[in-house]
Amino acid sequence: xxxxxxxxVFWALVAGIAAAVALAISSHRxxxxxxxxxxxxxxxxxxxxxxxxxxxxxxxSRAEHGTxxxxxxxxxxxxxxxxxxxxxxxxxxxKYGDQxxxxxxxxxxxxxxxxxxxxxSIAVLCEGWLGRHRSVxxxxxxxxxxxxxxxxxxxxxIHSQASFAVxxxxxxxxxxxxxxxxxxxxxxxxxxxxxxxxxRAVPKGVCIVIDDAGVGMNEEEKTRAAExxxxxxxxxxxxxxxxxxxxxxxxxxxxxxxxxxxxxxASPYGGVRAVVLLPQELLTSMPEPQPVGPAAVAQTAPxxxxxxxGAVPDPLAPSAxxxxxxxxxxxxPRPVPDPPGAVPAARNDAGHDAGYxxxxxxxxxxxxxxxxxxxxxxxxxxxxxxxQDHEAPAHRSNEETASIMGAFQRGTRTGRTAETDPExxxxx
Amino acid sequence: xxxxxTGHESVDLVRPYVITNGQELPKGDEFELVTLxxxxxxxxxxxxxxxxRRALVELCCGGYLSVAExxxxxxxxxxxxxxxxSDLAGNGxxxxxxxxPTAQLTxxxxxxxxxxxxxxxxx
Numbered sequence: 001x002x003x004x005x006x007x008x009v010f011w012a013l014v015a016g017i018a019a020a021v022a023l024a025i026s027s028h029r030x031x032x033x034x035x036x037x038x039x040x041x042x043x044x045x046x047x048x049x050x051x052x053x054x055x056x057x058x059x060x061s062r063a064e065h066g067t068x069x070x071x072x073x074x075x076x077x078x079x080x081x082x083x084x085x086x087x088x089x090x091x092x093x094x095k096y097g098d099q100x101x102x103x104x105x106x107x108x109x110x111x112x113x114x115x116x117x118x119x120x121s122i123a124v125l126c127e128g129w130l131g132r133h134r135s136v137x138x139x140x141x142x143x144x145x146x147x148x149x150x151x152x153x154x155x156x157x158i159h160s161q162a163s164f165a166v167x168x169x170x171x172x173x174x175x176x177x178x179x180x181x182x183x184x185x186x187x188x189x190x191x192x193x194x195x196x197x198x199x200r201a202v203p204k205g206v207c208i209v210i211d212d213a214g215v216g217m218n219e220e221e222k223t224r225a226a227e228x229x230x231x232x233x234x235x236x237x238x239x240x241x242x243x244x245x246x247x248x249x250x251x252x253x254x255x256x257x258x259x260x261x262x263x264x265x266a267s268p269y270g271g272v273r274a275v276v277l278l279p280q281e282l283l284t285s286m287p288e289p290q291p292v293g294p295a296a297v298a299q300t301a302p303x304x305x306x307x308x309x310g311a312v313p314d315p316l317a318p319s320a321x322x323x324x325x326x327x328x329x330x331x332x333p334r335p336v337p338d339p340p341g342a343v344p345a346a347r348n349d350a351g352h353d354a355g356y357x358x359x360x361x362x363x364x365x366x367x368x369x370x371x372x373x374x375x376x377x378x379x380x381x382x383x384x385x386x387x388q389d390h391e392a393p394a395h396r397s398n399e400e401t402a403s404i405m406g407a408f409q410r411g412t413r414t415g416r417t418a419e420t421d422p423e424x425x426x427x428x
Numbered sequence: 429x430x431x432x433x434t435g436h437e438s439v440d441l442v443r444p445y446v447i448t449n450g451q452e453l454p455k456g457d458e459f460e461l462v463t464l465x466x467x468x469x470x471x472x473x474x475x476x477x478x479x480x481r482r483a484l485v486e487l488c489c490g491g492y493l494s495v496a497e498x499x500x501x502x503x504x505x506x507x508x509x510x511x512x513x514s515d516l517a518g519n520g521x522x523x524x525x526x527x528x529p530t531a532q533l534t535x536x537x538x539x540x541x542x543x544x545x546x547x548x549x550x551x
Contacts, residue, residue, distance in 0.1 A: 097505025103453050106445040113443060141442050148446035
């Protein structure tokens with residue numbers, strides 16, 4: 001062993017080992033430090049990432065909220081304008097109902113309805129106002145209303161009428177959801193095909209089945225549709241590009257009002273079969289009974305009776321029917337003679353209206369089956385006014401009559417004596 | 429808003445162009461304001477009509493009514509009523525009777541000639 005002490009190689013080896021150990025130790029330390037640093041950094045990174053995500057989320061929700069508020073406000077204005085315009089158009093349609101321009105007015109009305117629906121859809125996604133309040137309406141009318149809100153509405157055929165009505169709060173949402181379904185159905189099917197709607201009463205409520213003969217949906221589209229229908233999204237950011245409002249709107253409405261929309265079955269015509277199920281809670285009985293024909297007919301029958309003979313000029317028949325009932329109400333002070341038939345229902349219907357509206361609507365309601373409407377309107381005015389007019393003169397005393405006659409005579413005399421200039425102005 | 433026998437809101441909810449189903453308004457003058465309309469027999473088929481058409485037929489089944497009166501009762505524009513009437517007439521659910529034609533007025537030229545003749549003779 002000592003033999004190696006003088007050997008320089010030995011010393012070199014020792015020095016080399018020492019250096020290697022030192023190197024190993026320092027590298028180990030460095031690695032450890034690096035590890036620690038790495039851990040520290042990754043911790044910091046996590047914190048940063050979390051904060052970043054939080055702020056992004058916050059910014060997103062703030063932007064979403066801002067967008068929603070802005071859109072909601074804008075849509076409210078547009079919806080209000082569309083409604084106003086609809087009322088104006090209705091007025092024009094009545095005013096010019098007899099003229100050629102009516103065709104254009106109907107077209108404009110249609111465009112206005114589509115415009116209103118678009119605004120409503122966006123408003124729904126922004127948790128906004130859905131529109132004006134409606135009263136109870138039959139399922140058939142709700143479906144027809146939806147039909148009127150899509151562009152190619154003439155292709156939509158409604159095959160059955162159900163004797164159910166939709167409660168007032170649900171009329172507009174159901175109509176809007178149906179309109180979105182019909183919009184999809186008409187957009188994704190050939191222009192010459194029809195869209196069939198069937199209304200069926202089922203134990204759970206009423207089903208509205210919409211069949212189109214279009215291209216149908218692939219699995220991916222079906223999944224996405226089901227996703228939107230079952231987990232309604234709020235806001236307009238997740239609608240894709242180009243944005244697809246339809247299913248998102250239906251999903252929000254269905255969740256909010258408690259009906260269900262499903263589009264996962266295929267239509268026998270090859271397209272999509274959409275089924276809207278309105279539960280019992282959204283349904284009620286029909287707002288008023290079906291028109292009572294026989295009662296009204298029985299009353300109007302005497303007037304038109306001579307007609308088949310042909311001797312009586314025809315135009316007299318309706319007016320005769322109108323005048324005949326006038327004699328009846330004088331028998332008593334009761335303002336409404338209560339013809340049998342639809343009257344009670346009609347009055348209930350008009351009950352919430354006040355003043356002029358009620359006065360106008362009551363006679364109208366009576367006329368459902370025919371002419372007796374007028375019988376109700378006339379006594380209100382005739383008994384009140386004419387009766388007084390006829391009686392008043394009888395109560396005048398002789399002195400009053402004399403003074404009235406005297407005044408008349410004086411006036412006549414003054415008029416005769418007064419001279420007038422060529423233009424009729426009086427001068428003395 | 430409207431005067432409608434089938435319910436106040438239904439017309440508001442269901443727009444007139446839906447009731448006509450987008451049909452063109454009749455061009456001819458087959459349904460003048462004073463044309464008289466009455467319901468034909470066949471009450472069974474009425475059940476299949478939509479509420480407005482049914483109301484119209486039921487309105488007319490008591491006798492003859494003029495187009496103007498029908499429009500007033502149903503509360504729809506007259507043009508729309510004409511579409512419904514032409515539909516129903518096509519189905520044979522209503523019968524129309526044209527108004528008594530107004531007397532043919534003598535040509536004004538003839539009158540003028542007579543006047544001229546009288547004036548040259550006596551004037």
